[in-house]
Amino acid sequence: MSAASPVLSVRDLSKTFGAIKAVDGVSFDVRPGEILGLIGPNGSGKSTLFNCILGQLKPDTGHVEVNGRDVSGRRACDLNKLGVGRTFQQLSVFPQMTVLDNIIVAGQEHRGTMLGRLFGAPDAGLAGEADRMIDFFRLTHLRDQMAGSLSYGQQKLVDAAMAFMAGPSLVLLDEPAGGVNLTMLAGLKERLSTYNREHGTTFVVIEHNMEFVMSLCSRIIVLAEGRVIAEGGPEEIRSNQTVIDAYLGG
Ligand SMILES: Nc1ncnc2c1ncn2[C@@H]1O[C@H](COP(=O)(O)OP(=O)(O)O)[C@@H](O)[C@H]1O
Ligand SMILES: [Mg+2]
Structure with a gap:
């Protein structure tokens, strides 16, 4: 496989819910x-x-x-084992567990076998890696606090850190900055771009905050009613009349 082969390749994907065509023939590659x-x-x-x-x-x-590799029909946990991480639009931290334990559990999803979980070390040997992730996302001072006691923005950062425990080559982030204040938003953007630069990890990011998207992303795909209506660099997208009419103009 050449270095230029896509990390992610999506072809003609469609999903209908009753009468709603939620996704309607979407194709794209991510380099x-x-x-x-x-x-x-x-x-x-x-x-x-x-x-x-x-x-x-x-x-x-x-x-x-x-x-x-064709992964159509694979389960989420199989993709995780292939080095694909994700965050959900809704927070997926366990509020009654510490920040550290949340991040360890996320790593176990990736690595752990059922036997390993039953008989292995309680931290599955992941504490060191979890601590590095906590430090990277600047959560060190919150390491031993219950995740549920953190601010919403801090929980979003924990959520992001969890997605990176898959040792991922690809991370899909669904509105990582949704509901996060401006300072945390700038911090998250800086951490994501640093991770990308240092590890070469590929990201696909869904986000409504245009400043965040335009400054973080090298390329943007625009969806409307389940279809791709535009694709291009930030400046192209900002001045694309179809995009302005469907989304940016509102
Ligand atoms: N589980 C579901 N059952 C029925 N309809 C759904 C479901 N999930 C999403 N939809 C519908 O599919 C469309 C796309 O939703 P979604 O993918 O959540 O959009 P977005 O993330 O762009 O806001 C919407 O009309 C939504 O109501
Ligand atoms: Mg959504």
Whole structure:
């Protein structure tokens, strides 16, 4: 496989809920090391697209390849083992567990076998890696606090850190900055771009905050009513009349 082969390749993906075509024939590639933005109005199918790519939902049509391997129909946990991490639009931290334990559990999802979980070390040997992730996301002072006692923005950071415990080559982030204040938003953007630069990890990011998307992403895909209506660099997207009419103008 050549270095330029896509990390993620989506072909003709569709998903219908009753009469609603949530995702309608979507195709795109993501190149290694790229930070791709996925934007579009509420209800345009962004989260459904992620769920179809990641095996949370079964698409009606289409194929998904990760690093050249057909993963259509694979379960989310299988994708995790292939080095694909994700965050959900809704927070998925366990509020009654510490920050550290949340991040260790996320790593176990990736690595752990059932036997390992039953008979292995309680931290599955992941404490060191979890601590490095906590330090990277600047959560060190919150390490031993219950995740539920943190601010919403801090919990979003824990959620992001959890997605990186898959040792991922690809991370899909669904509105990582949704409801987060401006300072935390700038911090999150800086951490994601540093991670990308240092590890070459590829990201696909759904986000409504345009400043965040335009400054973080090298390329942007715009969805409306389940279809791709535009694709290009930040400046191209900002001045694209179809995008302004469907999304940015509002
Ligand atoms: N589980 C579901 N059952 C029925 N309809 C759904 C379900 N999930 C999403 N939808 C519908 O599919 C469309 C796309 O939703 P979604 O993917 O959440 O959009 P976005 O993430 O872009 O806001 C919407 O019309 C939504 O109401
Ligand atoms: Mg969504």
